[in-house]
Amino acid sequence: MNDIITLVSLSVIFGAMLSGFATFRLTGMRLMPHFASLIIAFILTLASLFVDNNIVGYLAIASQIITPLTICNTICNILKTQFQNTGIYSAHLALMGMLIILALGNLVVF
Amino acid sequence: MIRKFKVKGLRSPSLLIDMILSDTKDGILVVETDGEEQIKDIENLLKKYNLKYEVDGNIVKIYVGEIQADRTINVVGATCPGPIMMVSDILSKMKNGEILEIICGKNALTDLTEGLKGMGNEIIKVEDKGDGTYRILLKKGEKKEEKAAAITKIDEFFIINTTGTGNAEKAYATFMMADVALKMNLKPTIFLMMDGASLALKGECDKVKHPAFPKLGDLVREILKRGVKVYVCELSAQFRGINENNLEEGFEIAGAPTFLNYLSKPNVRPVWL
Numbered sequence: 001m002n003d004i005i006t007l008v009s010l011s012v013i014f015g016a017m018l019s020g021f022a023t024f025r026l027t028g029m030r031l032m033p034h035f036a037s038l039i040i041a042f043i044l045t046l047a048s049l050f051v052d053n054n055i056v057g058y059l060a061i062a063s064q065i066i067t068p069l070t071i072c073n074t075i076c077n078i079l080k081t082q083f084q085n086t087g088i089y090s091a092h093l094a095l096m097g098m099l100i101i102l103a104l105g106n107l108v109v110f
Numbered sequence: 111m112i113r114k115f116k117v118k119g120l121r122s123p124s125l126l127i128d129m130i131l132s133d134t135k136d137g138i139l140v141v142e143t144d145g146e147e148q149i150k151d152i153e154n155l156l157k158k159y160n161l162k163y164e165v166d167g168n169i170v171k172i173y174v175g176e177i178q179a180d181r182t183i184n185v186v187g188a189t190c191p192g193p194i195m196m197v198s199d200i201l202s203k204m205k206n207g208e209i210l211e212i213i214c215g216k217n218a219l220t221d222l223t224e225g226l227k228g229m230g231n232e233i234i235k236v237e238d239k240g241d242g243t244y245r246i247l248l249k250k251g252e253k254k255e256e257k258a259a260a261i262t263k264i265d266e267f268f269i270i271n272t273t274g275t276g277n278a279e280k281a282y283a284t285f286m287m288a289d290v291a292l293k294m295n296l297k298p299t300i301f302l303m304m305d306g307a308s309l310a311l312k313g314e315c316d317k318v319k320h321p322a323f324p325k326l327g328d329l330v331r332e333i334l335k336r337g338v339k340v341y342v343c344e345l346s347a348q349f350r351g352i353n354e355n356n357l358e359e360g361f362e363i364a365g366a367p368t369f370l371n372y373l374s375k376p377n378v379r380p381v382w383l
Contacts, residue, residue: 026277027275028275028278028281028317028318028319028320028326029319029321078276080351081305081311081350081351081352082276082305084272084305085273085274085276085305
């Protein structure tokens with residue numbers, strides 16, 4: 001696995017966690033599957049940097065692909081009903097978009 | 111035709127009303143009474159004749175036969191601000207005291223009754239036709255210039271939410287402020303517009319929960335139970351695909367006339383969130 005891409009992925013996930021928590025605070029205290037998925041992706045990606053194990057690597061990539069998908073339901077609802085507020089989600093959305101491309105890149109060079 | 115008369119001081123006002131009813135084919139009798147005793151007497155007579163009536167304080171409104179409207183307009187299907195504009199247009203061509211019959215859908219009902227009342231007209235009757243449409247009978251009037259009172263007591267709050275569930279804190283504040291206003295004997299009314307309309311989507315309020323407060327949905331239901339009106343801007347609702355089918359129970363679709371009518375009342379203070 002390419003350590004550079006993994007490191008970039010990790011930084012994107014960490015940034016996504018911070019921007020995610022900011023929107024989480026704004027929209028009310030709801031623990032969604034997306035948060036759990038994001039935290040798991042962070043732990044697995046961090047682990048894959050230190051553990052030289054293919055299973056951990058694949059699990060990290062899988063969680064990086066799943067995480068952006070878990071936001072789809074929420075973001076569709078927001079775009080449909082609260083589009084004037086979408087600006088506050090844009091940072092988080094941008095990082096989610098980057099994450100999925102990096103994950104695919106990780107998969108290709110694995 | 112509307113006939114107004116007083117029966118104050120009469121022991122049996124029903125005798126007089128009986129005589130008047132005998133030569134009234136259609137129209138509305140507006141009877142000013144002394145109070146309960148006279149109203150009871152009149153009610154007994156009206157029950158005998160099986161006539162529709164309304165009691166508003168000391169005034170009894172008796173509906174005789176079918177009231178003939180001078181003009182009729184159908185605004186079913188038109189969305190805000192269409193109905194009020196169509197009705198205003200036709201009203202401008204009518205004389206004071208003439209009666210206009212308006213057929214409208216549920217979406218425009220509040221707007222028309224509230225908005226037209228604010229314009230100085232008198233709503234004579236509102237009938238549910240049973241097929242999703244309503245019939246409003248309106249007597250044209252003119253807005254009277256009221257002398258500005260030296261001090262106007264603010265006893266109503268008009269809470270306007272424009273952020274919806276996108277901002278949980280403001281969503282909580284909307285309903286909590288209404289709760290506090292009720293406890294302070296002030297009358298709160300909530301209007302959801304722009305993104306605020308997202309709160310009106312069925313089940314949406316239940317998704318917001320802060321550890322320190324009850325679930326937003328529970329708070330909303332509690333407020334509704336205590337009689338607070340929650341209006342949702344028709345245009346904003348349409349932008350978000352919210353309609354009668356997915357509207358939160360107890361919320362009402364309203365539009366610009368209702369909104370402006372509240373803002374123009376001197377005893378109402380708007381609160382923007």
